[in-house]
Amino acid sequence: MAVEFRVLGEPAVRVDGEFVAVRGARQQTILGILLIEANRLVAGKDLLEQAWTAGSLPSRPANALQTQLTLLRRTLAPLDGVTITWQSTGYLLTVDESAVDLHLFRKLVAEARAVGTDTAAEDLFERALGLWHGEPFGSLDLPWLNALRATLERERYAAQLDFNDVRLRLGRLAAALPSLADLRSAHPFDERLAAQSLLALARSGRRDEALLAYEQLAERLAEQFGADPGPALRELSLRIREADPTPTDPTPTDPTPTERSLSRPFLTDPAPTGSAGISRALSDPVTGQSAEQRIPRQLPAAPVTFAGRVGELARLTALLDRQAETGSTVVISAIGGAGGVGKTWLALRWAYEHLDRFPDGQLWVNLRGFDPSGEPMSAEVAIQTLLNGLGVTPAQVPDQLAAQIGLYRSLVADKRMLILFDNAANATQVIPLLPGGPACTVLVTSRDRLTGLVSAHGAHPLSLDVLSGQEARALLANRLGAQRLAEEPDAVAELLERCAGLPLALSIVAGYALSYPEFRLSVLAGQLRDETTRLAGFDEDPVTGVRAVLSWSYRALTAEHAEALGLLGLAPGPDIGVPAAASLLGRGVEETIMLLRGLERVSLITQYCQSRYRIHDLIRLYAAERAARDLAEDLTRQALTRLLDFAVHAALLADQTISPTRQLIDLGQLDARAQPQSFGDKQAAADWFDVEHAGLLAMQRLAVRRGWHARVWQLAWLLTTFQRWRGYLSESVACCRAALAAALALDDPAAQALAHRILGAALSRSGDNAEALDHHLLALAAAERTGDLVAQAHTHHTIAHTWELLGDNDKALVHATEALRRYQTIGERNWEAQALNAVGWYCAQLDRYDQAHASCTAALELFRRDSMREGEAATLDSLGYLARRTGAHTEALAYYQQALDLRHDLGNAVAEADTLDHLGETWLALGDRERARTSWAAAETMFREQHRTAARERVQRSLERLADKP
Numbered sequence: 001m002a003v004e005f006r007v008l009g010e011p012a013v014r015v016d017g018e019f020v021a022v023r024g025a026r027q028q029t030i031l032g033i034l035l036i037e038a039n040r041l042v043a044g045k046d047l048l049e050q051a052w053t054a055g056s057l058p059s060r061p062a063n064a065l066q067t068q069l070t071l072l073r074r075t076l077a078p079l080d081g082v083t084i085t086w087q088s089t090g091y092l093l094t095v096d097e098s099a100v101d102l103h104l105f106r107k108l109v110a111e112a113r114a115v116g117t118d119t120a121a122e123d124l125f126e127r128a129l130g131l132w133h134g135e136p137f138g139s140l141d142l143p144w145l146n147a148l149r150a151t152l153e154r155e156r157y158a159a160q161l162d163f164n165d166v167r168l169r170l171g172r173l174a175a176a177l178p179s180l181a182d183l184r185s186a187h188p189f190d191e192r193l194a195a196q197s198l199l200a201l202a203r204s205g206r207r208d209e210a211l212l213a214y215e216q217l218a219e220r221l222a223e224q225f226g227a228d229p230g231p232a233l234r235e236l237s238l239r240i241r242e243a244d245p246t247p248t249d250p251t252p253t254d255p256t257p258t259e260r261s262l263s264r265p266f267l268t269d270p271a272p273t274g275s276a277g278i279s280r281a282l283s284d285p286v287t288g289q290s291a292e293q294r295i296p297r298q299l300p301a302a303p304v305t306f307a308g309r310v311g312e313l314a315r316l317t318a319l320l321d322r323q324a325e326t327g328s329t330v331v332i333s334a335i336g337g338a339g340g341v342g343k344t345w346l347a348l349r350w351a352y353e354h355l356d357r358f359p360d361g362q363l364w365v366n367l368r369g370f371d372p373s374g375e376p377m378s379a380e381v382a383i384q385t386l387l388n389g390l391g392v393t394p395a396q397v398p399d400q401l402a403a404q405i406g407l408y409r410s411l412v413a414d415k416r417m418l419i420l421f422d423n424a425a426n427a428t429q430v431i432p433l434l435p436g437g438p439a440c441t442v443l444v445t446s447r448d449r450l451t452g453l454v455s456a457h458g459a460h461p462l463s464l465d466v467l468s469g470q471e472a473r474a475l476l477a478n479r480l481g482a483q484r485l486a487e488e489p490d491a492v493a494e495l496l497e498r499c500a501g502l503p504l505a506l507s508i509v510a511g512y513a514l515s516y517p518e519f520r521l522s523v524l525a526g527q528l529r530d531e532t533t534r535l536a537g538f539d540e541d542p543v544t545g546v547r548a549v550l551s552w553s554y555r556a557l558t559a560e561h562a563e564a565l566g567l568l569g570l571a572p573g574p575d576i577g578v579p580a581a582a583s584l585l586g587r588g589v590e591e592t593i594m595l596l597r598g599l600e601r602v603s604l605i606t607q608y609c610q611s612r613y614r615i616h617d618l619i620r621l622y623a624a625e626r627a628a629r630d631l632a633e634d635l636t637r638q639a640l641t642r643l644l645d646f647a648v649h650a651a652l653l654a655d656q657t658i659s660p661t662r663q664l665i666d667l668g669q670l671d672a673r674a675q676p677q678s679f680g681d682k683q684a685a686a687d688w689f690d691v692e693h694a695g696l697l698a699m700q701r702l703a704v705r706r707g708w709h710a711r712v713w714q715l716a717w718l719l720t721t722f723q724r725w726r727g728y729l730s731e732s733v734a735c736c737r738a739a740l741a742a743a744l745a746l747d748d749p750a751a752q753a754l755a756h757r758i759l760g761a762a763l764s765r766s767g768d769n770a771e772a773l774d775h776h777l778l779a780l781a782a783a784e785r786t787g788d789l790v791a792q793a794h795t796h797h798t799i800a801h802t803w804e805l806l807g808d809n810d811k812a813l814v815h816a817t818e819a820l821r822r823y824q825t826i827g828e829r830n831w832e833a834q835a836l837n838a839v840g841w842y843c844a845q846l847d848r849y850d851q852a853h854a855s856c857t858a859a860l861e862l863f864r865r866d867s868m869r870e871g872e873a874a875t876l877d878s879l880g881y882l883a884r885r886t887g888a889h890t891e892a893l894a895y896y897q898q899a900l901d902l903r904h905d906l907g908n909a910v911a912e913a914d915t916l917d918h919l920g921e922t923w924l925a926l927g928d929r930e931r932a933r934t935s936w937a938a939a940e941t942m943f944r945e946q947h948r949t950a951a952r953e954r955v956q957r958s959l960e961r962l963a964d965k966p
Helices: 025-036 044-051 061-076 101-114 118-129 143-170 173-186 191-203 207-225 231-241 310-326 343-353 379-389 401-412 427-433 451-457 469-480 482-487 489-499 503-515 521-535 544-555 559-570 578-585 589-601 617-630 633-658 682-706 709-726 729-746 749-765 769-786 789-805 809-826 829-845 849-865 869-885 889-906 909-925 929-945 949-964
Strands: 003-006 012-015 018-020 083-087 090-094 331-336 362-366 418-424 441-446 460-463 606-609 612-614
Touching: 003 101, 025 044, 025 061, 025 090, 044 061, 044 090, 044 633, 061 083, 101 118, 101 143, 118 143, 143 173, 143 191, 173 191, 191 207, 191 231, 207 231, 310 331, 310 343, 310 441, 310 460, 331 343, 331 451, 343 418, 343 441, 362 379, 379 401, 379 427, 379 682, 379 729, 401 427, 418 427, 427 451, 469 482, 469 489, 469 503, 482 489, 482 521, 489 503, 489 521, 489 544, 503 521, 503 544, 503 589, 521 544, 544 617, 559 578, 559 589, 559 617, 559 633, 578 589, 578 633, 589 606, 633 682, 633 709, 682 709, 682 729, 709 729, 709 749, 729 749, 749 769, 749 789, 769 789, 789 809, 789 829, 809 829, 829 849, 829 869, 849 869, 869 889, 869 909, 889 909, 909 929, 909 949, 929 949
Parallel strands: 331 441, 331 460, 362 418, 418 441
Antiparallel strands: 003 012, 012 018, 083 090, 606 612
């Protein structure tokens, strides 16, 4: 019986080529969700939230879900090897993943990228792409599917591009050209695709068509973005123009990193960081390059509107040339000036003109120094951002800020990179982020004069004033065309006067003029004149032109756009994504996109990357002022409530995706107009947290200001796993302190217990174990008052770990035992296994070997029964330690080898390095010095990659002792 499940198109089930009817959109949706998570447990709550929208939940949701699953089971019952079963907390669809087109597609693409020959790769790509039969999930209409569809379409497109490269290398030009033409119409500005198309045309003898296609692309880029084709594409066009018969292949863009495990076993992974090493976990699935070999290119898009600044651009270039000649020190240029004067535009324009001078990449961090929230980016978050840009995983990030800074400086020490720190508050914020070596170039923009950088670090100040009249006119001409300006010289002169030489004001005026080509410029000038007159005497801003232009442009908006801009001005955080914006505005995704695009057309917001929007801080301030004046308090309160509803529900789903066994909390009903969001895998959830982290922190501060206490502690809880994984120590402590204050204000003992517990854990990670223990004990007392056995068990578990860190294994064992007893009572089997392993570990530390062996063996049985491989590996490592302590070295060797294999397969490089260290000690005890040396040498390499200095030095001493005693 040949069974096929389709989701890459209309959902369908086929058996031996015949379709099996799955009746009703609800059953199709539930089956689709289970197929996405094939052979993985899906919580019943997740099925409910994804199969029914918030406004359509039945009165008895659990019964409705069971009914649909019963019907679905009946439909699938005749299929061999396909079952849906309930397991503890959720539903499991057991199926051969190769029978599911989505999983087969991903498998074939991965094989194609790894296979050694292009001929084999061509066949695999062709089979993979042939599995697509239309839009993923067809006509199913649920909001969360939009994000998943977009993800899958990106995967398909990436595979198509790789397939094109293979066909070009094989010379399959006739087959490639029609597909390339179709793709070009859908992706007209993708330069990798453009390069493939040019190559195919040139190699087919259609050189003139290739050059014409290049010219057309260059014109469209200039018209739409004010940019030129990239250097690789320009070089390719020159080679074609020079009739090079074999122009080089286009350089592939960096692919999406492979999924990395976010979980971490308790006790047997003593390193303070995450779970993957540089060499393997960040290996590029296409090129095999490590993160250190990939080049970051983080600069935002080049400014569309730019003119003048010839002298300033020349000064920046002269500094770079001087450094190239002497190589004595890092070049730091501090670009200062008032808000809206074009500091960032200048920095980006110069950067894009000199990309070839920075072959090792470009890093960019918006330090949010003058953000209306008053919360500049902390040094810890900035360093994390830089390390992420350099490809460093959580497993490699040291705990302490000083060590993080040292790692960052080591990674960029000899690299010719550009590092742009945008919107700095002051020199103090920037100084910890400066690289140490002379190879990098640093640009800093700020409204502050940054005298500390100039005096102490040799920065070269560059102060920007407003544009000259000629430069301002050139900027308008670049956007509107010289002909339109020439037709109305008086109106242009007035517009220039009203904008006062400020690029931001000029950009907004140009945006409106482009959006309303039927309006004469004299009409726009008259409207702006009236607004300027109205504001005369009331404008306290240092930059009067911006306020006048903003007032005029705001009044020109439709009511819907004005309301949207006002609400966006109130939204916390440095930027906003489309789903969050839809929730804020209380509109559907498509309608929201149209509103955002309307505001973008008139230059009031900027889409700085796909589906994410940013507002200049001056515009944000003005928008917030207008919202306070023009929008009803009920409307703004409801909008912000919806935004927080979206944030906590999305964070809950992301958190559960990262850590499925975490305790669930009740968030209440999701507002019907808030847009839900879901995540296909751990990497997608982690990526969402990475993007939204600053915004979620800002939302928690908003909830504190508004007195929305429940949302304060809920956000802290939902951020805990991600912040621990990413190493956000100070942010985690601050979040948890706010959570505790909110829980106390609510007089909610359950929330207080949780807040004390997470604050204790955050303090413990920060090294303050004494205060951590105080909060853990308060958490335990609160959980005991409410009789919450789950909270009691979790708290005893964390107290045990804290006592271990404080050096008291007796007390650690007492609390681990109490945790175990409660987990067994409530039937939490995963946590029961974790607690059994913990009890065994502490017993081994206290030389209670029989009890330790019994406890760890029981843990291993539970982990294996439920296929919890991380826990299995941790317990095997514990059993290896126990066997070694009791002299059973051959037995220890077997346990450690099994643990090593599991950890290698799981990509848990930190734990793998520890197990290699243990293996070295075991081989030495068995008298095999050569294998001990091999194990320790491998461990030393991994410890070095993970920047675990103490562990590396310990292993080095072991290797030295081996060398001293042959």
